[in-house]
Amino acid sequence: xxxxxxxxxxxxxxxxxxxxxxxxxxxxxxxxxxxxxxxxxxxxxxxxxxxxxxxxxxxxxxxxxxxxxxxxxxxxxxxxxxxxxxxxxxx
Numbered sequence: 001x002x003x004x005x006x007x008x009x010x011x012x013x014x015x016x017x018x019x020x021x022x023x024x025x026x027x028x029x030x031x032x033x034x035x036x037x038x039x040x041x042x043x044x045x046x047x048x049x050x051x052x053x054x055x056x057x058x059x060x061x062x063x064x065x066x067x068x069x070x071x072x073x074x075x076x077x078x079x080x081x082x083x084x085x086x087x088x089x090x091x
């Protein structure tokens with residue numbers, strides 16, 4: 001997935017609703033959302049590292065521990081998608 005196609009994706013309400021409660025998100029769901037917005041991850045051990053179209057935070061580095069995603073990782077993903085949407089809309 002190229003950066004141009006990443007910017008073409010909109011922040012879907014269904015995805016946004018899934019991330020509203022950061023403590024109740026399955027790791028598999030978070031991984032699917034990240035792949036949708038950021039492409040395939042680079043995997044190092046248990047870490048799934050996604051490229052973003054900017055340097056620095058928010059970085060997307062997911063670590064699978066249980067079936068649930070870590071709440072701070074959900075918040076980081078939400079911030080990254082919101083940043084991408086703001087950039088896309090020229091804010």
